[in-house]
Amino acid sequence: MYEPPFWRDREANERLAATECDACGYVSFPERREVCKRCGERGEFRDTRLEERGIVQSYVIQNRLPDAFETPLPVAVMDVPQVGANDGGSDGDDAGSDAGEPARVYGLFTETDPEAMAIGMEAAAVFRELFDVEGLPVGSFKFTVPRGENR
Amino acid sequence: MSSGVSNSSGTRGASGGDIGGREACVIGSGMIDFGELFEQSTDDMAERAYLNAIEDVDSGISPQEIDAAWFGTLDIAGDASSGAGLAHATGLFEIPVTRVENACATGSTAFRSAVEAIEAGSAEVALVLGVEKMRDSAAGLIESAALDQVWRGRGVTMPAFFGMRATRHMHEFDTTEEQVAKVSVKNHANGAKYPHAHYRFECSVEDVVESPTVTYPLNLYDCCPVTDGAAALLVASEELASEYTDDPIHVAGSGLSTDSLLRSEDESLVGFPATTQAASQAYEQASIGPEHVDVAEVHDCFTITELVTYEDLGFCAKGEGGALIDEGVVELDGEKPVNPSGGLLAKGHPIGASGVAQLAEIYEQLRGEAGSVQVDDPEIGLQHNIGIGRNATGSVSCVNVLERR
Structure with missing residues (x-):
């Protein structure tokens, strides 16, 4: 688990720690940068955290993957709201000065019926072991739609 | 990459163009038949494409x-490529050789680099050689599913990366599975006529939508095959070009850009801003707009890629790619034929070779030498690649515009 990349990224992987650009509001996750990936400014970044939920922006169902994955596997582009945001809604530019933007990330789904997947749907982020490095687990979040629930 | 029109606005990231007013021209092209070429090594393919290009020069070289x-090569076969790889395959030692790798834009970036050197006056005649041996390894690209990444593209394969755009495009613009499938039908119809294509069969919309699902919403016939291949181009300064041929083809513009799905711009859910950025650089250098393009070879690694590329290149408005193909505009006999060669879907996608091959096809089209897939008297041709970088979190696009004058 403490091979360097996983050690470096633990705060993001395990606690959803992110940073927000003062200049444009872009939420950088999981990387912590000095320059903003969106506006290119070398600005101030504020520490923030992401909620354990997200909104599906688009998705695919993966049928062909290496053995390390169960298939069929839904994989999505997710908007994950900041903790304390009024709304992590799908349209980004929410009103409310404290809302802030969501972070946009790839999300692997787990324990989810592929038929339940839909754009605009909310899913819960759940902590799981993703893989191991020589027997030591690397944990982070996957997404799931509770069975029988299709929002 | 120059034109008579002043180009002083200095588009950010645009380079080349108008250095000392020198222009570059393509003077020869060489292809090999793409396919499953177990009998040929990387060097064999590269050598043959090179020799075909040499033999193609009208007045000899x-x-x-x-x-x-x-x-240009990703070196998927692990041949330990470098500039020396080209020298070994062609016998061209003792000259500067630069290996270029830029995801699926590798071949087109290699071309662009050669053009820039000629425009800058640091070369007079340059070879651009793209090659990829895709089939020697059974693992293929599926093993590139970023297994040891946490957030950076884990489990996101090539069809997933592009399929994301399909799901969202269908959701946002009511694009249908059948419209997406028509890209495959069109390109296979063209590829059936194109002698260098890997797959030369025709298929129907039904064949596409009923083929096995690879990654929903993409089926087998929505995906390009795994193909070995090589292609080569010879580029010369405009002054020297006339010594080699009476019909040189000018490089009118070139653009190269990168972007990322994760910059939170919603356009990147339904297309590729990198393509729009690269195209805008190329159009500006060439002093043209998308309406001036007579024929195009664009990146159709998946059907949806071509459909959103119509929009990203400005061939139609965002969201209208489905209508464009319904109207037949991009068919071989349409107003703006796209991928007369069959595209990557039929011709194949040997990554380092793909962009070079597309440029070779545009060169043939503009010279009226495209045989059974020749379109009606084109003057301006566009070539486009879009590639995935950085474990599916980045994208890179290269666009080149060629012109017959």
Whole structure:
């Protein structure tokens, strides 16, 4: 688990720690940068955290993957709201000065019926072991739609 | 990459163009038949494409006249490629050779680099050689599913990366599975007529939508095959070009850009801003707009890629790619034929070779030498690649515009 990349990224992987650009509001996750990936400014970044939920922006169902994955596997582009945001809604530019933007990330789904997947749907982020490095687990979040629930 | 029109606005990221007013021209092209080429090594393919390009030059060329070369390959086969790889395959030692790797834009970036060197006056005649041996390894690209990444593209394969755009495009613009499938039908119809294509069969919309699902919403016939291949181009300064041919083809513009799905711009859910950025650089250098393009070879690694690329290149408005193909505009006999060669879907996608091959096809089209897939008297041709970088979190696009004058 403490091979360097996983050690470096633990705060993001395990606690959803992110940073927000003062200049444009872009939420950088999981990387912590000095320059903003969106506006290119070398600005101030504020520490923030992401909620354990997200909104599906688009998705695919993966049928062909290496053995390390169960298939069929839904994989999505997710908007994950900041903790304390009024709304992590799908349209980004929410009103409310404290809302802030969501972070946009790839999300692997787990324990989810592929038929339940839909754009605009909310899913819960759940902590799981993703893989191991020589027997030591690397944990982070996957997404799931509770069975029988299709929002 | 220059034109008579002043180009002083200095588009950010645009380079080349108008250095000392020198222009570059393509003077020869060489292809090999793409396919499953177990009998040929990387070097065999590269050598044959090179020799075909040499033999294609109207007034002949001797290897001693080539003073620099660019080598495009991802080296998927693990041949430990470098500039020396090109020299070993072609015998062109003792000159500068630069290996270029830029995801699926590798071949087109290699070409662009050669053009820039000629425009800058640091080369007079340059070879651009793209090659990829895709089939020697059974693992293929599926093993590139970023297994040891946490957030950076874990489990996101090539069809997933592009399929994301399909799901969202269908959701946002009511694009249908059948419209997406028509890209495959069109390109296979073209590929069936194109002698260098890997797959030369025709298929129907039904065949596409009923083929096995690879990654929903993409089926097998929505995906390009795994193909070995090589292609080569010879580029010369405008002054020298006329010594080699009476019909040189000018490089009118070139653009190269990168972007990322994760910059939170919603356009990147339904297309590729990198393509729009690269195209805008190329159009500006060429002093043209998308309406001036007579024929295009664009990146159709998946059907949806071509459909959103119509929009990203400005061939139609965002969201209208489905209507464009319904109207037949991009068919071989349409107003703006796209992928007369069959595209990557039928011709194949040997990554380092793909962009070079597309440029070779545009060169043939503009010279009226495209045989059974020749379109009606084109003057301006566009070539486009879009590639995935950085474990599916980045994208890179290269666009080149060629012109017959």
